[in-house]
Amino acid sequence: MTRFLTWCLLLLLLMAGSAVAQSSEGEESRWFTLDALNSGLGEPPEAARRQTPRESLRSFLGLTREGEFAAAAHLLNLSELPPEEQASRGGELARQLASVLQRGDWLEPSDLPGRRDAMVEDPSGQHPLAGQPRRNLRLTSLDAEGETHDIRIARYRVGEDDPVWLITPDTLAFVPVLYATYGPSWLEQRIPERFQRKLGMLQLWEWLAIPLFLLLVGLLGWAVHRVTAALAARLPAGGLAKRFVAQVPMPIAFIAMSLLAQLLLDGVVSFSGVATATFRVLLIVIMAWGMGLAALRLVDTFLLQMTHRLVGEIDDTRHRDERRLLTSLYALRRGIILVTVAAVTVYILAQINLFGTLGLSLLASASVLTVLVGIAGQAVLGNILSSFQVSLAKPIRMGDLVVFEGQWCYVEGIFYTFIRLRSWDERRLIVPIKYFVSRPFQNLSAKDARLYRRVTLTLHLSADVECLRQRFIELAREEEDVIEPEKLECHVTAQHEATLEVSCYLMTREPIGGWVAENNLREKLLAFVRDEHPEWWPREVVALDRHDITTGSGPS
Incomplete structure (x- = not known):
């Protein structure tokens, strides 16, 4: 009995120890344990609220905005510094980090968790970290000297x-490097202090400098546009x-404007985070758009040159292989446009770091976005798919003569969402591709441009x-x-009661010329018939009986 009680007691002790160990391990996963923290700074002031990530960042930004860098140092983990240096270097690191955050990125404390454990609250349960406490968060990432550095906050x-x-101490280790890149510019260091006061989201001098900055960049773009047009x-x-x-x-012009703006931002002037973040996104978009558009214009130029050299005028008098080549060139252009747009979009998203900050949200809402895009862009996507279908199957080619809804037209252009048709009287019909392929049409140039024509005459019996x-054959030759x-x-x-119908058939080289030959x-x-055989004209024969002749009466 004594031995049994002893074993039970040992089992209970083991279970209790395991529970304590698990509890300790669970608590340790929620923060980093230190023996001492900022012992060289003394007691933190009341304004330094550090219980949640949101309070900590808001306190740091508020204290540095008021110039209280010594108090803001309590929001830094200075454990890598000796205690005797923490007071002197802590305030300087706080000042430099505040300057980096002000110009490098636009941080909003409300975007950070308001819970002490930084747990991700997602009622839908789609976030992969939902319900898990965190002890290390990334505030932003900044590039300096060819490397990317994370600014992090930890518990x-x-x-x-x-x-x-x-x-974190890892963040503070490269603050001097970031300060050399994002610190005050040459111009800002010479601005009087009274103009550096905050006015809304920007400093007072920025409200004056930004319009001048935009005006200078705009003037350069205008000058480059004029010079390029004059050169052309x-x-x-x-x-x-x-x-x-x-x-x-x-x-x-847009590429030149983007380069000048980037040069000014890097070496002459630097603005607050909200303005800098906005300008960076705009410069990336403008640069990518300008380079992509220039590349497309270069492709268009080569395609136009090849069109004029190989095909010439767009009609069905050219050989079918040449018209097939032109159709393939237009299909190649659409493919290049699609690839360029996709590449520019990926480049922009990568440069503004949307993949890292919005990746989880986009992944969580992918199904909703798919439905919305499918509904809103159904017509556009349908036309694009129909465009590629026409390019691959080639039921029509560039220069083909088609009869569409009763009108004779040449196929002048096959684009992403529409087909441009040129009618015989030089009008242009713009037809959505999806509508065009869903309607029957005649392609008079599908196999051969030759066409039978018919001349019909109604003559007397x-x-x-x-x-x-014999006369028709002589004239047709x-x-x-x-x-x-x-x-x-x-x-x-x-044959009718008093007339007969004579039909003359002729083979013509191509439809339009055949129409002219038919009329001639x-x-x-x-x-x-009029000059040599007028008696062949249809005429009405009226028979008069003897009574009508005697009395002189006739048809009234």
Whole structure:
């Protein structure tokens, strides 16, 4: 019995020890344990609130904004410094870090967790870290000297004291490097102190400097645009260089504006975080847009040059292989545009670091975004897919002659969302691709441009068809667009009470020329009947009986 009680007691002790160890391990995962913290600074002031990440960052920004850098040093983990240096170097590190945060990025304390354990609160449960306490958070990332440095805040505890959130020692180690990049510029160091007071989100001098900054950049863009346009006007007409330069004044101007703005921000003037973050995003977007547009204009120039050299005028008189080549060139252009837009978008997102900050949110709401994009862009996406379908299957090609909804048109352009048709009277029909491929149409150039035409005449029953046939063959052989004379035919195709219908068939080189030849032959045949055989004209025969002749009465 005694041995049994002994074993039970040992089992209970082991279970209690395991529970204590697990509890201790769970508590340790919620903060970093230190033997001492900022012993060279003394007691923290009441304004230095450090219980949550949000309070800690808000206190740091508020104290440094008021110039109380010694008090702001209590928001830093200075454990890597000797205690005798913490008081002197802590305030300087706080000042430099505040300057870096002011110009390097726009931090909003409300974006940080308001809980002491920084637990991610996500009622939907889609966030991968939902319900987990955290002890280390990344505030932002800044580039300096070719490297990316994270600014982090972490949770620390000394003995039985309450845990606090402080800027990590790893962050403080490279603050001087970041300060050399994001610190006050040459111009700002010479601005009187009275102009450095805060007025809203910006300092007073920034409200005056930003309009001048934008004006200077805008003037450069205007000058570059004028110079580029003047250069295009001086180049020889018809050349490849002229065509390219004439299309790029706007992209070149925006690239020059972006480069000048970046140069000024790097070496002459620096603004507060809100302005700097806005300008950086705009400069990245403008630079990427300008370079992408310039690249597309270069591709367009080469395609246009190849079009004029290989195909020339867009109609179906050209060989079908040349028209197929032009269709493939337009398909290549659309593919290049799609790749360029995707590359520019990825570049912009990567440069402004949206993947790191918004990746989890985008992943969590991917299904919602997919539904919204699918609903809002259904028509556009349908037209784009139909465009690639037309480019691959080639039911029509550039220069083909089609009959669409009763109108004769040449296919002049196949674009992402629409087809441009040129009618015979030089009008342009803009037809959505999805609508075009969902309607039946005639492609008169699908296999061969040759086409049968028919001339129909209505004559009297006494007309000599053989005589008319010989005259038709003679006249048809004289027409330039009539080919294959052995296929000329002339027959009676219908008979009525007092008339007969004579149809003449001819093979023409291409549809438009055939239409002209048909009209010419109709006019010449009508002239032949009028001048040489007027008795062939249809006429109404009225029979009079003997009574009508005697009395002199007749039809009224």
